[in-house]
Amino acid sequence: MRNMTVIDRSRSGQTADVPGGSEPSVAPAASSKEHKFQARKVAVYYGTKRALNHIDLDIGKGEVTALIGPSGCGKSTFIRCLNRMNDPIANCRVEGQILLDGMDVNAREVDPVELRARVGMVFQKPNPFPKSIWENVAYGPRIHGLSSTKVELDEIVTLSLQRAALWDEVKDRLQESGTSLSGGQQQRLCIARALAVDPEVILMDEPCSALDPIATAKIEELIDELSGNYTIVIVTHSMQQAARVSDMTAFFHLGDLVETGPTDNIFTTPRDERTEGYITGRFG
Amino acid sequence: MSAAPNPVVHATRARVAASLVRRHRNEQIFHGLGLGAIVLSLLALASLITDVVGKGYSAFTQTHIALIVTLDPAVIDPDGTRDPAALLRADFQTPVRDALRARFPDVTSNAERRQLYALISPSAPYILAAQVADDPSLLGRTLELDLLAGDEVDTLVKGSISRDVPEDQRRITDRQIGWVDALTAAGEVSTPFNWAFFTGGDSRDPESAGILGAAVGSALTLAVALVLSFPLAVAAAVYLEEFAPDNRWTYVIEVNINNLAAVPSIIFGLLGLAVFLNFFGLPRSAPLVGGLVLALMTLPVIIIAARGAIAAVPPSIREAAMGIGSSPVQVVFHHVVPLALPGILTGTIIGMARALGETAPLLMIGMVAFIVDVPHSVTDAATVLPVQIFLWADSSERAFVERTAAATLVLLAFLLIMNATAVYLRRRFEVRY
Numbered sequence: 001m002r003n004m005t006v007i008d009r010s011r012s013g014q015t016a017d018v019p020g021g022s023e024p025s026v027a028p029a030a031s032s033k034e035h036k037f038q039a040r041k042v043a044v045y046y047g048t049k050r051a052l053n054h055i056d057l058d059i060g061k062g063e064v065t066a067l068i069g070p071s072g073c074g075k076s077t078f079i080r081c082l083n084r085m086n087d088p089i090a091n092c093r094v095e096g097q098i099l100l101d102g103m104d105v106n107a108r109e110v111d112p113v114e115l116r117a118r119v120g121m122v123f124q125k126p127n128p129f130p131k132s133i134w135e136n137v138a139y140g141p142r143i144h145g146l147s148s149t150k151v152e153l154d155e156i157v158t159l160s161l162q163r164a165a166l167w168d169e170v171k172d173r174l175q176e177s178g179t180s181l182s183g184g185q186q187q188r189l190c191i192a193r194a195l196a197v198d199p200e201v202i203l204m205d206e207p208c209s210a211l212d213p214i215a216t217a218k219i220e221e222l223i224d225e226l227s228g229n230y231t232i233v234i235v236t237h238s239m240q241q242a243a244r245v246s247d248m249t250a251f252f253h254l255g256d257l258v259e260t261g262p263t264d265n266i267f268t269t270p271r272d273e274r275t276e277g278y279i280t281g282r283f284g
Numbered sequence: 285m286s287a288a289p290n291p292v293v294h295a296t297r298a299r300v301a302a303s304l305v306r307r308h309r310n311e312q313i314f315h316g317l318g319l320g321a322i323v324l325s326l327l328a329l330a331s332l333i334t335d336v337v338g339k340g341y342s343a344f345t346q347t348h349i350a351l352i353v354t355l356d357p358a359v360i361d362p363d364g365t366r367d368p369a370a371l372l373r374a375d376f377q378t379p380v381r382d383a384l385r386a387r388f389p390d391v392t393s394n395a396e397r398r399q400l401y402a403l404i405s406p407s408a409p410y411i412l413a414a415q416v417a418d419d420p421s422l423l424g425r426t427l428e429l430d431l432l433a434g435d436e437v438d439t440l441v442k443g444s445i446s447r448d449v450p451e452d453q454r455r456i457t458d459r460q461i462g463w464v465d466a467l468t469a470a471g472e473v474s475t476p477f478n479w480a481f482f483t484g485g486d487s488r489d490p491e492s493a494g495i496l497g498a499a500v501g502s503a504l505t506l507a508v509a510l511v512l513s514f515p516l517a518v519a520a521a522v523y524l525e526e527f528a529p530d531n532r533w534t535y536v537i538e539v540n541i542n543n544l545a546a547v548p549s550i551i552f553g554l555l556g557l558a559v560f561l562n563f564f565g566l567p568r569s570a571p572l573v574g575g576l577v578l579a580l581m582t583l584p585v586i587i588i589a590a591r592g593a594i595a596a597v598p599p600s601i602r603e604a605a606m607g608i609g610s611s612p613v614q615v616v617f618h619h620v621v622p623l624a625l626p627g628i629l630t631g632t633i634i635g636m637a638r639a640l641g642e643t644a645p646l647l648m649i650g651m652v653a654f655i656v657d658v659p660h661s662v663t664d665a666a667t668v669l670p671v672q673i674f675l676w677a678d679s680s681e682r683a684f685v686e687r688t689a690a691a692t693l694v695l696l697a698f699l700l701i702m703n704a705t706a707v708y709l710r711r712r713f714e715v716r717y
């Protein structure tokens with residue numbers, strides 16, 4: 001928690017008016033009914049092709065929500081709606097409402113830049129900047145003005161790398177290029193980069209798809225640690241991973257949200273036969 | 285596993301083997317063609333360079349004739365002012381001619397004298413004047429001076445004039461050849477390195493014509509073109525690639541930029557003449573106007589290259605930057621442009637190299653004039669290297685041939701320096717991702 005304090009101090013100076021900001025006092029809320037995101041009738045079109053049909057999904061604050069479903073069912077599309085990463089896609093149109101702490105993220109007055117500072121993202125393929133490891137992590141805090149001195153920035157970099165379980169491996173080579181790391185290290189660097197701007201939500205789109213079991217275990221551990229303080233949405237193709245890390249699971253199929261509920265329930269007593277078929281490996 | 289072989293492709297191995305033979309043959313043919321193309325272009329380049337060097341190297345030395353010159357103040361500075369400005373305009377021809385007559389006292393007839401005087405360049409008195417103006421204490425002294433030889437003498441000494449040619453078909457007479465031989469025998473003819481070629485402007489006399497004026501003109505013109513076109517082109521490319529809406533207008537603009545890149549350069553010259561000279565009244569023959577015209581010409585080239593380079597930046601980098609809350613402008617200037625910079629620089633160098641070799645549009649705006657002074661600013665009248673080459677190539681004096689080739693070498697050196705800079709900058713900015 002010492003880590004959090006440092007980052008939070010700098011943050012509260014910047015965006016004091018952020019509703020539901022990440023005050024350190026917010027208790028881990030695994031069982032809380034408070035919702036971080038509420039999606040209402042979300043439909044997404046690529047041109048005329050509909051990729052998501054009327055999705056209604058609540059994402060609990062401080063919880064880990066897993067999105068599962070067969071390839072092409074719209075998991076990435078949905079997760080990208082949450083921080084408006086679909087905006088720059090020319091032919092993509094989002095309908096419906098997505099509320100973040102009660103605020104419509106697609107509203108005119110919402111600045112996507114600020115939204116993305118609150119809702120960080122880790123991508124399927126590790127995509128570090130072709131800059132030094134230090135620079136990769138320091139970039140976000142610097143553009144958001146989270147620190148005024150190099151010392152503070154150094155501190156944020158160190159803490160973020162430590163939390164992403166990468167510090168020990170890179171502490172002697174912070175000036176080397178981020179792209180010189182292994183795939184798993186790169187992914188953890190990307191997680192550190194997302195953590196460095198101290199978001200409230202972290203979206204992870206198949207963060208372990210390129211990783212070996214050891215690196216995967218490290219990232220799952222990390223998700224475990226972060227949950228409570230952060231709201232995490234993770235897309236995964238691994239049933240075991242969803243079962244291990246998530247509190248809630250949502251099953252998508254062909255653009256529909258078929259079923260959602262506590263992870264234990266989904267995996268033990270799925271209500272829909274498509275869910276059952278998928279988690280037992282009969283299709284998908 | 286133990287299933288029966290697929291009946292349709294039962295001869296799989298044989299077919300693969302057969303296709304491999306074909307593929308290997310194709311590969312060999314391709315190898316051969318590629319190698320041939322490279323050898324051919326290297327040969328062309330080598331023959332070009334040997335030709336130019338062979339013709340041009342002699343311009344890097346210049347024939348001088350040693351004479352005993354008496355700098356008589358009564359002739360040069362009758363008023364005794366020793367004013368450098370007046371000295372520059374003083375009569376130095378008389379002492380030079382006196383020195384020649386003193387060296388060959390048997391010359392008496394007027395016609396012969398004229399031939400004798402032609403041994404020394406008409407520019408020699410001016411060079412001498414500049415020397416004396418620099419150091420007026422030389423006045424009144426008798427010195428042995430190496431005076432610049434006339435162009436025909438220079439050409440003869442360098443062996444470019446055949447003595448077997450009948451006298452009436454060459455510009456140097458038998459009598460003059462006799463004098464030069466006498467001087468050579470006496471060790472009074474020298475061919476030192478031709479510094480004047482690199483420090484002087486153009487001249488009517490080939491022996492004193494230098495390249496510096498044109499080189500500075502080229503440098504100034506290119507500087508103007510670069511300063512104008514690079515930022516404009518990068519801004520245009522960034523806007524078109526990253527911000528422009530995907531609509532009909534953008535499309536029309538794109539098509540027109542591509543068309544502009546193919547417009548003959550002389551059209552840009554006409555545009556410059558009409559707009560910059562006639563409408564805005566900018567000075568004729570000035571590097572400023574030349575640079576403006578070349579900037580217009582280079583813009584589409586850089587825009588196209590920059591757009592390609594920007595489009596080649598992987599989208600994952602943009603997503604990464606956006607994902608942690610970079611604003612669109614930060615995405616572009618912190619990530620996309622730095623990654624695209626090597627490509628943008630390559631395009632810029634290609635555009636600049638083309639601009640460096642451009643003659644036609646500059647003819648339209650008067651940069652073809654005969655200009656002796658080395659330009660000092662972008663508004664001074666100037667010419668550029670390719671135009672200088674054109675002007676010299678067009679001159680009748682034999683001695684301009686070697687200078688044309690030498691100027692070509694200077695132009696090539698310019699190009700080499702530009703390319704080396706480009707390679708250096710590329711290395712500097714290249715990043716792996």
Ligand SMILES: Nc1ncnc2c1ncn2[C@@H]1O[C@H](COP(=O)(O)OP(=O)(O)OP(=O)(O)O)[C@@H](O)[C@H]1O
Binds near residue numbers: 046
């Ligand atoms: N940029 C795009 N343009 C057009 N169609 C797209 C685009 N991105 C996704 N789609 C389509 O939208 C649908 C949902 O895609 P999405 O990427 O969300 O699937 P996914 O569930 O993430 O699949 P995967 O598990 O394979 O990553 C697919 O049919 C896909 O073809």
Ligand SMILES: [Mg+2]
Binds near residue numbers: 077
């Ligand atoms: Mg996906």
